[in-house]
Amino acid sequence: MATPTLDKMEAAAAASPYITVTFRIRRYNPEVSAEAEWQDFQIEIDPKERVLDGLHKIKWDLDGTLTFRRSCAHGICGSDAMRINGKNRLACKTLIKDINPEKPITVEAIKGLTVMKDLVVDMEPFFQAYRDVMPFLVTKGNEPTRERLQSAEDRERFDDTTKCILCAACTSSCPVFWNDGQYFGPAAIVNAHRFIFDSRDEAGEQRLEILNDKDGVWRCRTTFNCTDACPRGIEVTKAIQEVKRALITRRF
Amino acid sequence: MKIHKYDTVIVGAGGAGMRAAIEATKRSRTAVLTKLYPTRSHTGAAQGGMAAALANVEDDNWEWHTFDTVKGGDYLVDQDAAEILAKEAIDAVLDLEKMGLPFNRTPDGTIDQRRFGGHSRNHGEAPVRRSCYAADRTGHMILQTLYQNCVKEGVEFFNEFYVLDQLLVEVDGVKKSAGVVAYELATGEIHVFQAKAVIYASGGTGKFFKVTSNAHTLTGDGQAACYRRGLPLEDMEFFQFHPTGIWRMGILLTEGARGEGGILRNKDGERFMEKYAPVMKDLASRDVVSRSIYTEIREGRGCGPAGDHVYLDLTHLPPEQLDAKLPDITEFARTYLGIEPYTDPIPIQPTAHYAMGGIPTNVEGEVLADNTTVVPGLYAAGEVACVSVHGANRLGTNSLLDINVFGKRSGIAAAKYAAENDYVELPENPAQQVADLVEHLRNSTGTERVADLRLELQETMDANVMVFRTEQTIKTAVEKIAELRERYKNVSVQDKGKRFNTDLLEAIELGNLLDLAEVMAVSALARKESRGGHYREDYPNRDDVNFMRHTMAYREVGADGKDSVRLDYKPVVVTRYQPMERKY
Ligand SMILES: Cc1cc2nc3c(=O)[nH]c(=O)nc-3n(C[C@H](O)[C@H](O)[C@H](O)COP(=O)(O)OP(=O)(O)OC[C@H]3O[C@@H](n4cnc5c(N)ncnc54)[C@H](O)[C@@H]3O)c2cc1C
Ligand code: SF4
Ligand code: FES
Numbered sequence: 133m134a135t136p137t138l139d140k141m142e143a144a145a146a147a148s149p150y151i152t153v154t155f156r157i158r159r160y161n162p163e164v165s166a167e168a169e170w171q172d173f174q175i176e177i178d179p180k181e182r183v184l185d186g187l188h189k190i191k192w193d194l195d196g197t198l199t200f201r202r203s204c205a206h207g208i209c210g211s212d213a214m215r216i217n218g219k220n221r222l223a224c225k226t227l228i229k230d231i232n233p234e235k236p237i238t239v240e241a242i243k244g245l246t247v248m249k250d251l252v253v254d255m256e257p258f259f260q261a262y263r264d265v266m267p268f269l270v271t272k273g274n275e276p277t278r279e280r281l282q283s284a285e286d287r288e289r290f291d292d293t294t295k296c297i298l299c300a301a302c303t304s305s306c307p308v309f310w311n312d313g314q315y316f317g318p319a320a321i322v323n324a325h326r327f328i329f330d331s332r333d334e335a336g337e338q339r340l341e342i343l344n345d346k347d348g349v350w351r352c353r354t355t356f357n358c359t360d361a362c363p364r365g366i367e368v369t370k371a372i373q374e375v376k377r378a379l380i381t382r383r384f
Numbered sequence: 385m386k387i388h389k390y391d392t393v394i395v396g397a398g399g400a401g402m403r404a405a406i407e408a409t410k411r412s413r414t415a416v417l418t419k420l421y422p423t424r425s426h427t428g429a430a431q432g433g434m435a436a437a438l439a440n441v442e443d444d445n446w447e448w449h450t451f452d453t454v455k456g457g458d459y460l461v462d463q464d465a466a467e468i469l470a471k472e473a474i475d476a477v478l479d480l481e482k483m484g485l486p487f488n489r490t491p492d493g494t495i496d497q498r499r500f501g502g503h504s505r506n507h508g509e510a511p512v513r514r515s516c517y518a519a520d521r522t523g524h525m526i527l528q529t530l531y532q533n534c535v536k537e538g539v540e541f542f543n544e545f546y547v548l549d550q551l552l553v554e555v556d557g558v559k560k561s562a563g564v565v566a567y568e569l570a571t572g573e574i575h576v577f578q579a580k581a582v583i584y585a586s587g588g589t590g591k592f593f594k595v596t597s598n599a600h601t602l603t604g605d606g607q608a609a610c611y612r613r614g615l616p617l618e619d620m621e622f623f624q625f626h627p628t629g630i631w632r633m634g635i636l637l638t639e640g641a642r643g644e645g646g647i648l649r650n651k652d653g654e655r656f657m658e659k660y661a662p663v664m665k666d667l668a669s670r671d672v673v674s675r676s677i678y679t680e681i682r683e684g685r686g687c688g689p690a691g692d693h694v695y696l697d698l699t700h701l702p703p704e705q706l707d708a709k710l711p712d713i714t715e716f717a718r719t720y721l722g723i724e725p726y727t728d729p730i731p732i733q734p735t736a737h738y739a740m741g742g743i744p745t746n747v748e749g750e751v752l753a754d755n756t757t758v759v760p761g762l763y764a765a766g767e768v769a770c771v772s773v774h775g776a777n778r779l780g781t782n783s784l785l786d787i788n789v790f791g792k793r794s795g796i797a798a799a800k801y802a803a804e805n806d807y808v809e810l811p812e813n814p815a816q817q818v819a820d821l822v823e824h825l826r827n828s829t830g831t832e833r834v835a836d837l838r839l840e841l842q843e844t845m846d847a848n849v850m851v852f853r854t855e856q857t858i859k860t861a862v863e864k865i866a867e868l869r870e871r872y873k874n875v876s877v878q879d880k881g882k883r884f885n886t887d888l889l890e891a892i893e894l895g896n897l898l899d900l901a902e903v904m905a906v907s908a909l910a911r912k913e914s915r916g917g918h919y920r921e922d923y924p925n926r927d928d929v930n931f932m933r934h935t936m937a938y939r940e941v942g943a944d945g946k947d948s949v950r951l952d953y954k955p956v957v958v959t960r961y962q963p964m965e966r967k968y
Contacts, residue, residue: 163881192833193835195878196834196877196879197887199879199884200886202600204426204428204599206429206635206716208429209423209426211420211424248883249883259421263535267532267535268535269483269484278494279481279482279487279494279495281492282489283489284490287488294486294528296528297423332484
């Protein structure tokens, strides 16, 4: 059993791990002012900690009014997508050391959705687009008594898109979505993909028709922002391409 | 204040709440109130799987599953409930598959199954493959699938509504549920939901520990709302410490990792579980493994400069297997520890994981006001509830099962009750208690801070009522909690606004944690035995003569207005299995 990484890690932990970091946060609270503004906070933090830990430190020790969503703190609930140093990420999956802490770390709300307060945006339009693609299994005929059979290969076909946590990092990094909030956006297409390519599902045609709409997949300009943003490592652009191809060939 | 009227109101949109909603919505006008967007619920964090004796890959049956559940729970399980759990497991899994859940598959195309701690063939002979899973994100798939089906059924959600009070009204000498009071995060407005039936599905309460696998939002709000209104809480001293949390962070690494062949090792590289559980080894039940880890640490065989953790070793498993079966947890190790699990072992320590106790219910999900009387119109399911199918220690994969079986049952039962009964009239000023609490916190000029009190609480709990407990440590905790509850009266928040005031809600959540921590510590102090997750070094043996009974904790308010915890006990339901010594 090898332990080299650990020994290194432990040696590093023995020295004082704390560094001083500036968080530059885009603040907005319409109860106080109609204008958003940047505010700097300095905190002492272990660079191996998460950006979320930094935000908590600020909220808990410096300014209780700082407002953001979070729950699980390890990248599975999708609450805390935000723009960190200009890129969409989950605050709980981004370690301070990985984002150049020598310079101020900028944190702002994701773009394209209305900011409600500080880092909190209105998620309703995002979830509405999701609901509009029929994100549920549709089957015809009688229910079998046991499970429906599915081969491991058929199951694998849509594995990637089942990982989505609906964090909106992709959709809110998409320039098409910024310009036109009517566009379904990558997350909705990812979730349509998850069913279109599920061998058990029988509503692929209907979903494809929905996405054939003027606000559907054809708006995608293949900028790959979404794939870069996805904290679950989903190949979002590829999924969108597969949906486009299915629309042309009607084979899926 | 706004008043809403629904037949059925469900508090919480995790697995239990949404499973209930799918049933209740078909049968009654239903609203789901949830403090998180449904897909943010912590069910999504569950990794390993959901137990059901499908027998898809090897011989298995529900009776073996019942036995394992009873034994795993150290005979504090109500055996009639465990039997229902194990029997209905099979349909619960098949229901989910039909709803679209993408389970991993066998070469035949059926649902694949794997091993999990405490689940055995023929009453303990050998581990059995009973856990149905979708890689190491089974909970994520359950949560998504249930939400998808809620969308399909048109379930009505009130997202980011915090339920803070349970309305109980006495009608002809019987305490009945009249509805709930909720606080809307976006606006600060208070809403009263009058309902014929209310189902609590608001999840666990792990956030009173520091090292925990639980989300920040798991603050026991539902348990606290009911407790404050005089309803009992059952078996709150039983909390599960999962053996494999990421060192210092508590993020869970599923038992499925050991199910796939992962091994626990001490600083000498020794596979120490062979000493403590010769048959099940690394897959012994969780309380046993957690204690073994701490025994290794205490006896100086822990790893690292402080000797405060052990290793989960996956390095002998083929990378393809890790990628296929454990992709998420291996990524956690890379992201949060900078470790490559293909080649390096992962430092772990036990992490506070699951509340076995909660709001007492019968097998229909009806909430109990005492040992036998139900509260008409009030239901609970999931981690917030105590049926009790988990007894003193829950087996892995039995909670995802619990939320599905008892979520469904309570959804059906509540809607039926709503169809057959009328509204209970609301009390005068139904929102008073919540309005007072919110006003008090918003206007307080006190000097105590939420973050300080919470941290002190968490440190006390970790130090004194975790894996090992003694009279001395528990007393220390009880005193500290009393001090913190006193200081809490003097707490203030910085955010005085109405809009998305999470500062205020964190203060309210802390109040809930403090009340529940007190119940836990007081219940633990009185239980002078060791059973399942409750281990007393001063009473290391199980004592069936005096303690094979459930704890029922009630809030009592004295003449001086001071509150305290009163304990009572409830017999365990025993059907097939007489208590035996628990060996793995
Ligand atoms: C990391 C991890 C891994 C796990 N792995 C497994 C596993 O492999 N197998 C297994 O069987 N079990 C597992 N468990 C346990 C299991 O996942 C949980 O016990 C179960 O999911 C709880 O479901 P629930 O529906 O009761 O609560 P949750 O999913 O926690 O949902 C609670 C809901 O209540 C809402 N809520 C809370 N308070 C309020 C309030 N005041 N007002 C309104 N709404 C409120 C929340 O918004 C949320 O929607 C795991 C647990 C953890 C933490
Ligand atoms: S596809 Fe990725 S980035 Fe987009 S919502 Fe899903 S998880 Fe988030
Ligand atoms: S807090 Fe859950 S994803 Fe970050």
